[in-house]
Amino acid sequence: MSVNNSTRSEHSSDMAAPVVAGLCVAVTALAGRYGIQAWQAYKARPPTARLRRFYEGGFQQTMTRREAALILGVRESTALEKVKEAHRKVMIANHPDAGGSHYMASKINEAKDMMLRKTKNSGSAF
Amino acid sequence: MQNTVRRASKAITEQEARQILGVPENAAWEEILKKYDILFERNAKQGSFYLQSKVHRAKECLETVYQNKGPGSASG
Numbered sequence: 529m530s531v532n533n534s535t536r537s538e539h540s541s542d543m544a545a546p547v548v549a550g551l552c553v554a555v556t557a558l559a560g561r562y563g564i565q566a567w568q569a570y571k572a573r574p575p576t577a578r579l580r581r582f583y584e585g586g587f588q589q590t591m592t593r594r595e596a597a598l599i600l601g602v603r604e605s606t607a608l609e610k611v612k613e614a615h616r617k618v619m620i621a622n623h624p625d626a627g628g629s630h631y632m633a634s635k636i637n638e639a640k641d642m643m644l645r646k647t648k649n650s651g652s653a654f
Numbered sequence: 655m656q657n658t659v660r661r662a663s664k665a666i667t668e669q670e671a672r673q674i675l676g677v678p679e680n681a682a683w684e685e686i687l688k689k690y691d692i693l694f695e696r697n698a699k700q701g702s703f704y705l706q707s708k709v710h711r712a713k714e715c716l717e718t719v720y721q722n723k724g725p726g727s728a729s730g
Binding site: 599 | 664667671673674675676692693700702704705712
């Protein structure tokens with residue numbers, strides 16, 4: 529018994545298009561909603577660890593200008609005033625009286641001296 | 655597997671690690687962690703990334719030392 533499928537398929541092709549379209553809209557809407565929720569969750573999550581890798585090892589045996597700049601968080605070419613500002617800021621964070629270590633404080637001071645020494649270039653003692 | 659000596663600084667020693675964190679020879683691990691937390695946080699907010707790294711490496715180094723020392727302390 530052959531069933532005349534042509535009529536049926538014509539019927540279903542008439543009905544299929546809007547159904548498919550409706551499904552597409554639904555899927556898109558759901559995907560969009562999920563996407564927005566995921567984005568908001570991502571923004572709201574607490575800050576994760578730095579993406580940078582920590583520097584290796586301890587301090588250098590002899591401090592270089594490069595290390596001094598790194599310690600203070602400035603560039604080697606940074607202006608004097610900014611270097612002093614940076615020194616203050618970093619020293620506050622590592623002050624021995626406030627829980628910091630003397631070793632770190634001395635390194636920070638050494639770094640400042642090195643940065644100021646080279647920048648001055650006048651050769652005069654302070 | 656040996657990493658070539660590309661980094662300028664030598665590997666951190668236990669002595670330097672203690673100096674960085676400002677802890678004495680016989681310090682307890684809890685004390686070290688406390689100092690680490692303070693220094694790490696402070697440098698994260700107001701210090702330089704370089705200094706933060708040193709603090710981190712110092713703690714890392716001492717962690718190994720203390721793990722080898724006390725079988726009951728840290729898991730390992």
